[in-house]
Amino acid sequence: MKMLGILKHSIRYCRRPVAANLQSTIGSTNSNKRTLDGQLDLRCTHVRHVHDDAKRVAEHESVIFRQMFDGETYTYTYLLGCPETRAAILIDPVYEMVDRDVKVAEEMELDIIYGLNTHVHADHVTGTGKLKELLPRFKSVISKSSGAKADIHLEDGAEFKFGNQCIKCLSTPGHTGGCMTYVLPEHAMAFTGDALLIRACGRTDFQEGDSGKLYESVWRKIFTLPNHFYLYPGHDYRGFSRTTVAEEKKFNPRLTLDKEKFVQFMKELDLAYPKLIDKSLPANLKCGEISKEAILGSEDVLSHMGNH
């Protein structure tokens, strides 16, 4: 009875794929595993089932999802994986954090095939160039309107697939001319890059920045998603991780202003230029496909080589 309880518990929390594993292990146990008093050895079955489960982490999730943070540039990178095919993507990988990202994917038996940039970043170098060197099948992706070189260019309304997962691409210009928001409608998730930050939004003072356009992008594209959709930003500077459409429509201090006041507010924002802008822009206009020296500086390259 106790054993049956444990089995039921596993099924309740792990659902479909693990139930399939369980069937096959029970089958083999039935034929040759019995306890001393002749009963079926279900305990042994359970142990083997747990091992099977550990082999493919997160197989019970409808989409595999991890939010990862770079504490130097306050950037979020997102790993998304298809639980059935193990195909995976990274949204906004950071050059210096690529080894971390690849290791996590390997541990989860995911095959990263695409790196999607939400826009041409000004504050850090994208990891998509380095990922192309490390992973043979990997392709860089960005909007066509960004003007950046990439393997795949996306336009407003495009649908982008990895494994059995589908992403809807929404053009959301304003922070930069080529900003894209990536939506997973089936999972009620949207990745807004720097168009919308939690209780804030991206600056609009360079790279074809346009506060009027940003206001329209947010209200017409992001805020017309269902209220319960989770929004995941490109950065957070205050320790927040995610928000929802409903929360931002109600509490975002910038976007709840009327358009005229928003434009004035953005004009007066007066932020210092990002420290790495001179390095980041040329590198990101090629999705990071430039020499290590250009990204790190020649002294840093030598010290990196010493570390490996």
Ligand SMILES: N[C@@H](CCC(=O)N[C@@H](CSS)C(=O)NCC(=O)O)C(=O)O
């Ligand atoms: N201090 C950082 C840059 C901070 C910054 O400007 N962030 C951008 C997004 S990255 S271009 C932004 O839009 N911020 C909006 C805001 O209200 O903070 C650095 O030197 O890199």
